[in-house]
Amino acid sequence: MNNSKFEKHIFICTNQRAPGERICCGEALGLELTAAFKKAIKDRKLNIKMRAQKAGCFDICEYGPNVIVYPEGVYYGKVGLADVAEIVEEHLVNNRPVERLLINFNDGIENK
Numbered sequence: 001m002n003n004s005k006f007e008k009h010i011f012i013c014t015n016q017r018a019p020g021e022r023i024c025c026g027e028a029l030g031l032e033l034t035a036a037f038k039k040a041i042k043d044r045k046l047n048i049k050m051r052a053q054k055a056g057c058f059d060i061c062e063y064g065p066n067v068i069v070y071p072e073g074v075y076y077g078k079v080g081l082a083d084v085a086e087i088v089e090e091h092l093v094n095n096r097p098v099e100r101l102l103i104n105f106n107d108g109i110e111n112k
Contacts, residue, residue, distance in 0.1 A: 077101065
């Protein structure tokens with residue numbers, strides 16, 4: 001039984017760090033991606049059953065900018081503004097994750 005108010009939640013990392021520290025998503029589009037997802041969801045009239053929101057660090061910064069879709073727990077990396085419409089159409093509307101943006105945690109990037 002799904003007791004959630006929303007069918008899907010889209011979390012966009014907007015974390016920012018001080019200059020010279022580990023790279024982070026917020027510096028590379030985090031807030032712009034959040035605004036783009038919110039607009040795309042609202043334009044498609046999905047905002048009643050889906051929600052996009054900014055989030056803190058997912059600790060997978062090397063893959064960023066990062067987006068996670070729940071309840072599936074699908075992790076997207078290297079997301080750009082041009083990818084928003086595709087994620088909304090394919091994943092949110094048609095329940096098909098966008099394969100080319102899926103993070104492969106077995107590639108060892110986060111351990112470098």
